[in-house]
Amino acid sequence: MIGSVGHADWVDRLPNRVKELGGISDKYVQTAFDEIISNGRVSLSTGESLFLKADLIDVMLLGHAIKQSRYNDEVYFNSNLHVNITNICVLACRFCAFRRGPRAADAYALSVDEYLDRIRPYSSRIDEVHSVGGLHPEWDVSYYAKLISSAKQKFPHLSMKCLTAVEIKHLSEIGDIKISDVLSTLIDAGLTSLPGGGAEILDDDVRKIICNGKESSEEYLEIHRTAHLLGLPTNSTMLFGTIETAMQRINHLEKIRKLQDDTGGFQCFVPYPFLPDRTRLPQAQHSTGNETLRTISISRIMLDNVPHIKAYRMNIGDYLSALALNAGADDVDGTVGHEEIMHEAGSQTSVEDDLDRLSILIENAGGIPVRRSTTYDQFVIHRRRPPSDDDRWVSLPVADMV
Numbered sequence: 333m334i335g336s337v338g339h340a341d342w343v344d345r346l347p348n349r350v351k352e353l354g355g356i357s358d359k360y361v362q363t364a365f366d367e368i369i370s371n372g373r374v375s376l377s378t379g380e381s382l383f384l385k386a387d388l389i390d391v392m393l394l395g396h397a398i399k400q401s402r403y404n405d406e407v408y409f410n411s412n413l414h415v416n417i418t419n420i421c422v423l424a425c426r427f428c429a430f431r432r433g434p435r436a437a438d439a440y441a442l443s444v445d446e447y448l449d450r451i452r453p454y455s456s457r458i459d460e461v462h463s464v465g466g467l468h469p470e471w472d473v474s475y476y477a478k479l480i481s482s483a484k485q486k487f488p489h490l491s492m493k494c495l496t497a498v499e500i501k502h503l504s505e506i507g508d509i510k511i512s513d514v515l516s517t518l519i520d521a522g523l524t525s526l527p528g529g530g531a532e533i534l535d536d537d538v539r540k541i542i543c544n545g546k547e548s549s550e551e552y553l554e555i556h557r558t559a560h561l562l563g564l565p566t567n568s569t570m571l572f573g574t575i576e577t578a579m580q581r582i583n584h585l586e587k588i589r590k591l592q593d594d595t596g597g598f599q600c601f602v603p604y605p606f607l608p609d610r611t612r613l614p615q616a617q618h619s620t621g622n623e624t625l626r627t628i629s630i631s632r633i634m635l636d637n638v639p640h641i642k643a644y645r646m647n648i649g650d651y652l653s654a655l656a657l658n659a660g661a662d663d664v665d666g667t668v669g670h671e672e673i674m675h676e677a678g679s680q681t682s683v684e685d686d687l688d689r690l691s692i693l694i695e696n697a698g699g700i701p702v703r704r705s706t707t708y709d710q711f712v713i714h715r716r717r718p719p720s721d722d723d724r725w726v727s728l729p730v731a732d733m734v
């Protein structure tokens with residue numbers, strides 16, 4: 333297993349945590365709890381009933397009890413910067429508000445110097461650059477290797493978490509080289525890990541409608557498997573609230589769980605809802621706050637072998653993230669600094685890169701803020717200026733309410 337997994341005996345610790353949180357009264361949540369205690373794993377049919385029939389508060393309670401059994405009050409984050417490399421994309425996924433055609437007035441593609449210029453102002457206070465973008469029709473793997481190696485040369489302390497599975501597939505096709513060779517070239521250039529984007533829902537019928545032309549479910553899993561076998565840790569995501577059913581979400585979680593049984597290479601799972609602004613998916617069902625929190629909790633409950641569950645602030649906002657930290661999430665987006673993909677689709681989350689502000693959010697949710705490295709192998713408790721009664725309850729800007 334890569335990185336920190338918290339208390340290995342979390343199943344043994346779970347009954348006491350559930351009791352401390354008030355106990356379970358919902359029968360479907362009780363079944364999930366019983367399955368964990370007897371097999372360490374929740375069945376797919378029980379998972380589906382957590383979506384369709386179970387009481388939200390009890391689902392959140394079990395998610396939080398598992399989180400507490402693994403990590404106590406600790407909540408992880410890192411100091412990072414998002415740099416989107418290009419918004420030009422040869423595909424046109426219907427849920428995507430970010431992509432542009434090459435001739436669009438606001439299309440852009442960063443040169444190596446422009447990429448470094450975007451990092452430079454933040455470089456002394458961040459640990460990680462998170463870079464993803466569109467599928468550029470001309471750039472091949474050598475361009476990305478140049479971006480990564482140039483960033484590593486200028487800023488050697490930075491971890492480079494770059495490129496989603498579909499970008500890796502695109503580089504493989506454009507250069508007519510194997511996926512493993514694309515990944516090896518990028519690892520040699522200094523790539524630290526892959527973000528998990530592009531999983532959407534791992535069901536090819538759904539994918540055909542929401543992101544036709546993207547990698548298939550099997551290809552997504554194979555690319556992550558190949559990365560894991562090369563020693564490259566990855567994250568995984570789930571975009572919910574488009575057209576999928578509860579069972580399709582559960583099957584998605586099961587596919588991640590199975591691959592993780594084989595490789596142990598997923599560090600973190602990031603479930604987030606579809607944001608509709610400037611997208612082309614009128615049939616989307618959308619996600620309420622109830623559904624978002626429920627999905628985060630069920631992700632924690634189902635993914636017994638994935639160490640971390642992230643509350644993706646850039647998508648769900650700071651207030652829902654704070655609730656998610658009491659519903660199974662143990663990790664929250666870092667400082668971010670700049671973000672386009674979610675903001676183009678309607679997110680209003682602040683990208684102000686202020687560690688103290690993030691710590692206040694975590695502390696107000698009852699957590700202990702722990703700054704972590706990209707690969708969850710270095711940690712430090714973030715101590716902001718001594719808290720006082722006056723600054724304990726800080727109001728976040730109204731713009732953050734989603």
Ligand code: SF4
Pocket residue numbers: 421422423424425428429430431465466467498543546
């Ligand atoms: S989601 Fe990614 S692959 Fe799909 S259109 Fe947007 S940028 Fe392109």
